[in-house]
Amino acid sequence: MADNPFPLSREDLLKAYRTMRTIREFEERLHVDFAKGDIPGFVHLYAGEEASASGIMMHLKDNDRIASTHRGHGHCIAKGVDVREMMAEIYGKATGACRGKGGSMHIADLSKGMMGANGILGAGAPLACGAGLAAKFRGDGGVGISFVGDGASNQGMFLESLNLAAVWNLPVIFVVENNGYAESTSVEWAVACDSYVDRASGFGLPGVTVDGTDFFAVYEAAGEIIRRAREGAGPALLECEMVRFFGHFEGDAQSYRAKGEVENLRANRDCIKSFAERVIEAGVAKREEFTAIDREVLDLIEDAVRSAKAAPLPTAQDLLTDVYVSY
Amino acid sequence: MARKISMKDAINEAIDLEMRRDPTVILMGEDVVGGTGSPGEADAWGGVLGVTKGLYAKHGKRLMDTPLSESAYVGAAIGAAACGMRPIAELMFIDFMGVCFDEIFNQAAKFKYMFGGKANTPVVIRTMVGAGFRAAAQHSQMLTPIFTHIPGLKVVCPSNAYDAKGLLTQSIRDDDPVIFCEHKNLYAHESDVPAEAYTIPFGEANVVREGKDATIVAYGLMVHKALEAADALAKEKVEAEVIDLRTLSPIDWDTVIESVGNTGRLVVVDEAHPRCSIATDVAAYVGQNAFGALRAGAQMVTAPHTPVPFSPALEDLYIPSGGAIAAAVRRTLASGQGAGAQRKAS
Amino acid sequence: MTENRIRPIVMPKWGLSMSEGKVTGWLMKPGANVKVGDELLEVETEKIASVVEAGDQGTLRRIIGEPQTVYPVKALLGVLADDDVSDSEIDAYVASYVTPAAAEEEEEAGPRYHVADLPSGRVRYAKRGEGDAAIVLIHGLGGDLDNWLFNIDALAERASVYALDLPGHGQSSKDIADPTLRGLAQALIAFMDEVGIADAHLVGHSLGGAIAIQTAVDSPGRVRSLALIGSAGLGPEINSGYIDAFITAGSRRELKPVLQHLFARKDLVSRQLVDDVLKYKRLDGVNEALKKLSSSLFAGGRQQAQLGDALRRVNIPTMVIWGEDDEIVPAKHAAALTGKARTHVIGGTGHMVQMEAANTVNALLKEHIRAGLL
Structure with missing residues (x-):
């Protein structure tokens, strides 16, 4: 085996690949099953954006908290939420991560530091500030990570949080996952400033923009600002320029996109493909190893779907529980 | 030692004692320290009305001034609560809920349920409520019903210093999100308060005056107006029972129903607007669950369906008065079954 | 000598924390001949209801404390007097009676x-x-x-x-x-x-x-x-x-x-x-x-x-x-x-x-x- 030119060990490289592949297959499978009508409600898929979630989450431990978005499956998987429980949740089953009460947009697992996908865009930013504040009081070196899309980056809650985190010097990272579209509206139109680095500096915090389809770019930039935050140097903003392989939600005809746009992205900006190629090219792992992971991931997803379908639905009794700790 | 202290001091003391007892209790809000970063005293204000004055000297960095960013810091308090802290966020006036409501009703209130029971959010949002301060339409409202409407929130509104301390202590120790409503016109009101820490359980109304002729249900400042009415009625040989709900969510239906069972007549007083209020809630509940006990239709005494006016001449008319409450009791006694018989019976 | 011939019945002070009491009812009628220790009236304090016993003897000439009414400690509730005291003397006594202020009481008694x-x-x-x-x-x-x-x-x-x-x-x-x-x-x-x-x-x-x-x-x-x-x-x-x-x-x-x-x-x-x-x-x-x-x-x-x-x-x-x-x-x-x-x-x-x-x-x-x- 050749010398490893990457900032991750071989094991971590394979782990990152497995995470990205799991996200991809999870989303691809939902795309198919949603179209069959198997899944209630609506889902927002993260396919194409995997490098962001995995590149950042590779730096985190359970006492680091993340506040996610409506497009949260990838963040959940990368933060270690159980894939079977996630699938069962999306199917609305009693065995789901939230016992069928949250659904795709509200998957959470506080024990893993996953503070919830969030149906309210921008609402996670203050929560991440709270996570950072709690970590600061505990003095455990933990950080809070807020994810928003380019759309929610215009929310007052998000913008207030940038200032608050700077004023309080919180260990919080604001990740803008810029996939170019707020639902159907272009970032070029809806965000007036020239760059998110400018926006961050307007709030008194450093900002970095990276190619969000380049796992290593995300990994290195995130590593640096997370390290700073852990050491008490305060918050930062990380913009990941990335691509969305599916629509805003499933069933979106995407007529606002250019002809051939998605096909072009899948062919040329697939973060998983480029990751695997670079690792194989460097001789750190063999193609067969990735293929083996692919097979295991497919089996996992198949098993998750099968067990989700077979799982019991919540009952009338579950309707009224878990509103309060005590009432 | 029990001594007479004001509701303002009782609130300060509850926070102080809980901060001593539990290192995870922190407090944040606009001007709660009141001078951070300014050239003068670091804790010049201690809250816009001085409620948290002195706590900074005792607890230092656990008290945090915030920028004027209710969404961010109320949300941060909620996030910190979900991560094991017990934050108290001060929303200066309940009227400001509009700029941070999402974090309260879509986040804090729903975490437990939405996450399948796996999250606790022990946050307290202290906020000033009520009219009478000549503070006009955006600093005087009684918006409690908006919060009682939301499952997952607890809503508390004390009427006196003793209750304020015990209920705030309970709020801080409680594992659910609590909206703690402080009537600004009661801050100076004094009562006997033990120096030690104590709790008053939620969902326990206080029968502040017993009577057999009519039940007056109230909370916050309106308890005092109801007692004024009861005093006036006593001179007419009408004995009104006055119930202080103390917590609006959960609400002590048993005490209300039991009282109406004894009196047969109900007057509900609410400083909120007349529609979809605590008043309508109590009247409807009694109508549905104790119709047989009612000898006359329930009467409601509320603020009018208008914004809170500025001019003292108008604001005084806006706030439900003891006189209006007494008149409502007389109306219920004069109507329905056994109308006018009250005096003979007593 | 009037003080001795007219003897007040006042709201008692039962215990350190009592500042007022409510008359709940009289056990004796005006004109009754009262001996020391007789049960005069019932008073309810914030703590408990109890009976006020006569500390003096005499005829119960005047009842002032009204039932269901709250009076401060030492407020005049009734008057005992000998039969030869005139009604106008009693009127004058009642009119001039001043209930000692609670604050003075407190001072006199020291801290509770x-x-x-x-x-x-x-x-x-x-x-x-x-x-x-x-x-x-x-x-x-x-x-x-x-x-x-x-x-x-x-x-x-x-x-x-x-x-x-x-x-x-x-x-x-x-x-x-x-x-x-x-x-x-x-x-x-x-x-x-x-x-x-x-x-x-x-x-x-x-x-x-x-x-x-x-x-x-x-x-x-x-x-x-x-x-x-x-x-x-x-x-x-x-x-x-x-x-x-x-x-x-x-x-x-x-x-x-x-x-x-x-x-x-x-x-x-x-x-x-x-x-x-x-x-x-x-x-x-x-x-x-x-x-x-x-x-x-x-x-x-x-x-x-x-x-x-x-x-x-x-x-x-x-x-x-x-x-x-x-x-x-x-x-x-x-x-x-x-x-x-x-x-x-x-x-x-x-x-x-x-x-x-x-x-x-x-x-x-x-x-x-x-x-x-x-």
Whole structure:
């Protein structure tokens, strides 16, 4: 085996690949099953954006908290939420991560530091500030990570949080996952400033923009600002320029996109493909190893779907529980 | 030692004692320290009305001034609560809920349920409520019903210093999100308060005056107006029972129903607007669950369906008065079954 | 001379915390011939309802206190006078009567409560009177020094009377270092040391009685006499249902019927009494303190300590008072001290006999203590 030119060990490289592949297959499978009508409600898929979630989450431990978005499956998987429980949740089953009460947009697992996908865009930013504040009081070196899309980056809650985190010097990272579209509206139109680095500096915090389809770019930039935050140097903003392989939600005809746009992205900006190629090219792992992971991931997803379908639905009794700790 | 202290001091003391007892209790809000970063005293204000004055000297960095960013810091308090802290966020006036409501009703209130029971959010949002301060339409409202409407929130509104301390202590120790409503016109009101820490359980109304002729249900400042009415009625040989709900969510239906069972007549007083209020809630509940006990239709005494006016001449008319409450009791006694018989019976 | 010929009936001051009382009804009609000790009227204080007895004799010439009306302490409620006093003289007396202001009262009486800081914690106590002899009043489980509100002033005429809150009670520290009788007796001695009481007449109610006995047995030199009221420590039975219910009751509704076990006259349990007990129970540490004491002293629903025989071996004058209808500790336990102590069983009263028959109990205590002084 050749010398490893990457900032991750071989094991971590394979782990990152497995995470990205799991996200991809999870989303691809939902795309198919949603179209069959198997899944209630609506889902927002993260396919194409995997490098962001995995590149950042590779730096985190359970006492680091993340506040996610409506497009949260990838963040959940990368933060270690159980894939079977996630699938069962999306199917609305009693065995789901939230016992069928949250659904795709509200998957959470506080024990893993996953503070919830969030149906309210921008609402996670203050929560991440709270996570950072709690970590600061505990003095455990933990950080809070807020994810928003380019759309929610215009929310007052998000913008207030940038200032608050700077004023309080919180260990919080604001990740803008810029996939170019707020639902159907272009970032070029809806965000007036020239760059998110400018926006961050307007709030008194450093900002970095990276190619969000380049796992290593995300990994290195995130590593640096997370390290700073852990050491008490305060918050930062990380913009990941990335691509969305599916629509805003499933069933979106995407007529606002250019002809051939998605096909072009899948062919040329697939973060998983480029990751695997670079690792194989460097001789750190063999193609067969990735293929083996692919097979295991497919089996996992198949098993998750099968067990989700077979799982019991919540009952009338579950309707009224878990509103309060005590009432 | 029990001594007479004001509701303002009782609130300060509850926070102080809980901060001593539990290192995870922190407090944040606009001007709660009141001078951070300014050239003068670091804790010049201690809250816009001085409620948290002195706590900074005792607890230092656990008290945090915030920028004027209710969404961010109320949300941060909620996030910190979900991560094991017990934050108290001060929303200066309940009227400001509009700029941070999402974090309260879509986040804090729903975490437990939405996450399948796996999250606790022990946050307290202290906020000033009520009219009478000549503070006009955006600093005087009684918006409690908006919060009682939301499952997952607890809503508390004390009427006196003793209750304020015990209920705030309970709020801080409680594992659910609590909206703690402080009537600004009661801050100076004094009562006997033990120096030690104590709790008053939620969902326990206080029968502040017993009577057999009519039940007056109230909370916050309106308890005092109801007692004024009861005093006036006593001179007419009408004995009104006055119930202080103390917590609006959960609400002590048993005490209300039991009282109406004894009196047969109900007057509900609410400083909120007349529609979809605590008043309508109590009247409807009694109508549905104790119709047989009612000898006359329930009467409601509320603020009018208008914004809170500025001019003292108008604001005084806006706030439900003891006189209006007494008149409502007389109306219920004069109507329905056994109308006018009250005096003979007593 | 008018002052002597016209004698006011005023709102009494029962205990340290009373500032006003409500007249609930007159037991005598205008024109009645009143003797000292006659029951004149009923007054309800924030703590309890009781009867005002005549302190003077004469004809009840005027009733001023109206039923269901609240008056401050020392307000004029009625007038006793000889028959030869004219109505106009009485009118003039009533018109010129000025109720002494509460503030003056307070000043005159000194601070209501004191605090002794012992190594084991804070002890709150009240002190009345300035006599050479010391009397210490010791309340029972779940009580506080206000259990003596009808007694402390009466006993203070010729002695220094101390009423304390036991550890875990009232406004004393809620930590109980040693929840045994011996530990509590040591706490009492430590209190006496701190406030400078060499020896004292101990008056103990219920658990306080057992503590008094234990103190007499352990430190006989510190005890001049013992008065045991509805005392624990004299037999195995105890109403453990009451104790458990007292500890667990969490609301006014639950607590009221529990507290009614303490009285023969159930209507004496006023809202304020229930409220005060509830407020005490809600203080941090109280529940743990009560449970600790109860499981140490009354394990298995039985009194663990029987101190009658030990007390017999100590030469200390002892008196026993019991409410005939005591539902907490049975009056038959008085038999444990037959031949040792004079026993008074008072009919129509329950466990809180010192409140229900305050005048009788006060007279017995004074006589007992006076005898003990000889």
